[in-house]
Amino acid sequence: MSQSSLPTSASVVIVGGGVIGTSIAFHLVEAGVTEVVLLERGALGSGSTCRAAGGVRAQFSDELNIAIGARSLEAFTRFRERPGQEIDLHQVGYLFLLSTQDDVAAFERDVKLQNELGVTSRMIDVAEARRLSPLTDTTGVLAAAFSPDDGHCTPESVVLGYASEARRLGAVLRTGVTVLDIETKGDRATAVVTDRGTIEADTVICAAGAWSAEIGEMAGVDLPVRPVRRQVMFTEAMPDLPPVVPLTIDFSSTFYFHREGRGLLLGMSDPDQEPGFHLDYSEEWLPRLGAAIETRAPSLLDVGLTPGWAGLYEVTPDHNALIGRASDPANFLYATGFSGHGFLQAPAVGEIVRDLALDREPFVDVGPLGMDRFTSGAAVRPETHIV
Template sequence: MNDLPDHADVVVIGGGVIGLSTADWLLAQDEDLSVLLLDRGPLGAGSTCKAAGGVREQFSDAVNIALAQRSMTVFEGFEEQFGVDIDLHQVGYLFLLDDPDDVADFERAVALQNSLGVASRMVEPAEAQRLSPLISTDGLLAAAWSPRDGHCTPEAVVQGYAASARRRGARLVSGCAVTGAEVEDGQIRAVLTERGRVVTERVVCAAGAWSGQVAAWFGVDLPVEPLRRQILTTGPVPGRRDDTPMTIDFSSSFYFHNEGEGLLVGMSDREETPGFRLARDDRWLTGLSAAVQRRAPALADVEVRSGWAGLYEMTPDHNGLIGVAAGVPGLAYATGFSGHGFLLGPAVGEVVAALVRGEQPPVDVSALDVSRFDTDAPPPVREKHIV
C-alpha cells in the first residue's frame, strides 16, 4: 500500500532530529498544515543516531550559543513535554587545553558565554583532574568547564519528536527515497520519490550529509561534504565515576563519556577524506591509541566491545547552514552543522519552522545563510568539529 499523499503543504526531506523537530514545530504553530516528512531509511538512521549524544552550550559565537541554550532547555524538559526519557546526564563538558593559543581562544569564548548567561569557566589542571579523574595532566595548561552540559540518547530524542509530530498530524514516511524535484522559474512544483510524485510549493532540506545532493535538485548550491567519524564503546573501566563528564582533549579531539558500564570513545581521523564511507576500519585506532596514552593512559588496556561509523556534514567554516534559498524561495535548508546538528536540533527546528512560515525566527540566524560563502572575506567564526 502506498502511504504517500499526492499533495503536502510542506515536505521535509530528512528524518533526523532537525527534520523531525521542524515538522513538530510547524504543526505546533499551525495544526491545519499538511506536513510530509520523507527519509530514505529508518527515522534517525542517517547521522542523528550515530552521534555521540553530547549536548552543550559552550560555543565561540553568539548565534550558536543562543541555539544551544534553547536546545538545552528542550532537552532538560524533554520527558515532561514529550513523554520520553532521553537519559539526559548533565555531568558537564570539560575541554582539556595544552596549547597557549587554544587557552586564549577559550578564555575569550568563556567570557562571551558568561555574558550570555552560560555558567562556564576556566579551570586549572588540578581541578580538571578532580572533575575527570581518568585523565593525565601532563602538558595540560588549563581546561574549560560548564556543568549544565552533558549527553543523552539520540534514538530517544528521535522517538519523542516522531511521536509528537505524528500526534499533531504529520505524515512521516521512512524507507522512501526522494529522487528529484520539479522547479519552474524558481517555483517548486513537486518532489519526486521512488514511490511517486508529491505536489508541494514548500520544501525543507534537512538531509544531513546528503543535503548537497538534495539541494542540487532544486538548483541550489549548499557546500556540504560527508566526512566519516568512528566511535567505539568499552567494557567496564576501573576508577570510572558515574559523574564522569564529557571529556575532550581539544588538540587531538579525543573524547569520552560514560556509556553503560564503560565509556563511549571517539576521535577525528586527520587522514579521513570526504565521502560516503560508513564501513568501520582500524586505521584511525593508531592515532586514538596515541592520544589515549598521552591524555588518559588509564584507558589504554580497557576492553573494546563495539563501535560504529557515521557521517558528519561538513561546511568550509564548520558552521551550519540555515536559511531560505535566494533563487528558490520555497526551499528552506538546515544542514552542514559539522558535528553539532544533534545538540542544536531542537532550536534549529523552531527556527526553520518560523522561516517556512515567513516569520521572524526566535534566533537571528542570518549569519548562517549560505550567502556568507559568496564573499572572499574570511568567516568571523570557525568552529572546530569535535562532538
C-alpha cells in the first residue's frame, strides 16, 4: 500500500489528527491493536492543537478533571522516554491571581480537593504571588493559587511524538483526507466514507475537535460541541525577562501570559465572541486585552506586541469534555468538547479511549462525561478553571 492510498478496512478508524486523535492512535497500537487508521483533513495538529497555548496542569475544580489532568501531567514529564520525543516541557507552575472573596473561597476548596488527590497546589499570599511573577501588578489581588508542577510545553512536538511512534508501531495515519459520511447498519457503524475511498470499520472514534458535531451527525450521534475563537499575541524580545515565569492567570479577566522564547505569549477569552468557525485573526479583542494588561501587567504596555493566531475552543454547555461510547451506533466512540483543555488532557484521554475500545475499565470512571448527561439531567458540575 502506498503512503497516499487508504486501506479498505480497519479494526479502528479515528477521525481527527490533533493531539487527541494521535494520542488515541498511539495508545491503541501500543496495546497491540492492529489495523488502526487515523484520518485528518489537513496536516496533523493543524486544527486546534497547534494553536493552543500549551499549558499543562492538574489544577481543576472537580475530582474527575483533576485525575485526568494529573495523569496527563505525569505522562508529559516522561514524554522523552514514552513515546520518545522532546517537548520542551517547562514546569514553571500555574499561578491563578484571585480578586474576589468568592473566588478565594472557591479556590481554597479546590486546592483542598487537589491536595487530597496528590496535587501539590497551595494557596499563597499576595507578596509571594508578586515574587513568583514579578511582571504582575497585584493591586486588588486578595490571594493566589499556585501549583509548581504545572507549566507548558510545545503542542506540535507532542503531536509529532505520538504520531511518529504510532506509525512505527503499525498505525496508518493519512492527512489530506476528508470524511464525507459514516455508513451504519442496525446499531453499528460499518464504514467511513472519504473523498479518497471507503474504509470498512469495526470501531469508529470521533476525535475531530471543533468539527465533531458534523462527524457525529454523520453517524446519527448528537455531540453538543460548538466552536469558539480564542486568540493569542506575543511580545517582542524582553532582555530583562526573568528566566522563570509561571503561567500567570488573572482569574477575573482571564488574561494570562507565559514565557515564549525571549518574550511572552499573551491571551485571554472574549465573552462577546460569537460561536462559529472564525479562524481569522481579529483585532476586536484588543481593547479588552489592553485594559487587562494595564490593570495586571502594565509594564508590558511599553513592550512591542505582535499578532499571534486565532484558534478554536470546542465548547460544550458545561465546559467539560465528551468522552464515551454512543448507545447507537454502539461501536462509535467519541473524545471531544474539551473546552480548551484537550491538549493538556490528551495523554490520559488516549489511555481512556483505548480502554473503552477494548472493553477494559479505564483508570477513572468517565461515565459522567458521556453525552447523555445533557438529556438525563446528570450534567457534571460546570468546570470553572476554563482558561
